Amino acid sequence: MIEKEKVIVLIGPTAVGKTNASIELANRFNGEIISGDSMQIYKRMDIGTAKITREEMEGIPHHLLDIKDPRESFSVADFQELVRKNISEIHSRGKIPLIVGGTGLYIQSVLYDYQFTDTPGDEDYRKELEAELEKNGPDWLHGKLLRIDPVSASNIHPNNTRRVIRALEIYHCTGKRMAEFQASQSKELQYNAAIIGLTMDREKLYERINLRVDMMMTQGLLEEVKELYDEGVRNVQSVQAIGYKELYEYLDGLIGLERAKENLKQNSRRYAKRQLTWFRNKMDVAWFDMTDENRHSEIIEDISEFIAGKLQLKSNK
Template identity: 75%
Template sequence: MSNESKEKVIVLIGPTAVGKTNTSIQLAEQFDGEIISGDSMQIYRRMDIGTAKITKEEMNNIPHHLLDIKEPQESFSVAEFQQLVRKKITEIHSKGHIPIIVGGTGLYIQSVLYDYQFTETPGDEEYRIHLEEEVKRYGNEWLHTKLLETDSEAGKSIHPNNVRRVIRALEIYHCTGKKMSEFQAEQKQELLYDIALIGLTMDRDLLYGRINDRVDLMMNQGLLEEVKSLYDEGLKSAQSVQAIGYKELFEYLDGEVSLERAIENLKQNSRRYAKRQLTWFRNKMDVTWYDMTNKEEHPKIIKEISDFIAGKLHLKSNK
């Protein structure tokens, strides 16, 4: 399929706290865009502060999609995300607007853009239940170590607390003798859309400082109260609360660590996640990067990004 016949999509990626939200609004205003969240946790209702979900005021009347579509006790898969986003892309185009996917969950975004098939790997429910029982007995880290021994590449890309994906990777190997990473490598790397793929980056020390400040702000905004309401609902084993920002405070509410230690763990895990995000994007996707380190340069950088998008997708900017 030629690029002329493909739907156009702007994709904005980057680590947590780098400034994607503000940049995405400016791009949406310039290109008649509608924003699709590419974040695997912002789909959950009542999980606003910990996921740094955009507020109604910040949206500036730009339509946003795939926010608040699931209850925290519900599970959510890459395959479901792929299906929902592809449908939204077509819907947005039918209105004469441009879809802008914004987020930091690399595999989710990649699954939409490329011809990824999720139905071809078999499953074994009995083995899955057995692994779920072992997690309860031995813990997340133990299971993740088992994956690292079986499929080190998948183990490095999946967080130990993403138990469902760890189990899925082990299940694929158990059923087929092939690693999840091998299945992923065999996927066709054919782009389904005509895309402008932009990445935001930043000096690491500055980014880490911003992450630390963001955690402090989240705590001031009421993150502990948000987490406690989920804790009080008995959602300890739900997929949603394995996310950074929730699991650390669950440990505090369980009496395992002090609040001070939980906040430090949250900051450290967020910094590590940002590092993993950058590594993933650099290794897996063909990104045009823009450095957001110097705040005074932001207007100039936004102009450069807009010019790149306009040239790449043959679009006219409103500004």
């Protein structure tokens, strides 16, 4: 029997503290980090995606950051292919891959045997849906999916129009909902994986999200978004991300800046809730509660012990 490659996976909602924890774990286990975030792949979208800075990396190699122009599209299948290649390359260097992020479907596609090529498509119907999107907007299209496939609709943000269209297309072609296709995929892990989830008391998490949004605005999020806006980057996947969409509405003159900030906070809180629901329902996760900041070192120690035991790895500490 071929031995499966070892992978550490660190997941959790936005603002829970994955970045700091990932650096500590990578240092302990001689790791290289692969971003598991569907928006951090885009260049010049740093503040709004909470991308790790060069200083925060502490010299640890990071992969899948800044690999696409904001006008380019990027699919789950693209992500799966690139991450699996990264995993093999990292192992070839005698290091341990550490996937870190919050985009559930993307990470799941790597860990399990997702066969994207088997999923049927209909280009004419897709174009029809794109025309409907242009005419009626993302909420209308998401409502259409909600009526047909409420499970998928609850897991796909209305602004992720590409995935909304994909879910509608699958149903149109087969009469099956997207969840039924996902259920038929292999449940066996492709890797020897230790899947760690970070969680936190909801009130504290929401407080951290609100503070993070205020900090992003101070750091220049509006200027970052305005650069893309002024270049005419719109109606593409990248600027449908939370943090960009809300400020585009402000720049379009549809809402005031304070309303845009409040919308950004609210959408981020809702996203965090959806992330937690996804991870709890779809993956076999060992959860660690990060609420008590005074216990941070102790919790990292507990996580390290879990990883060492699960993957038979030695910790550097």
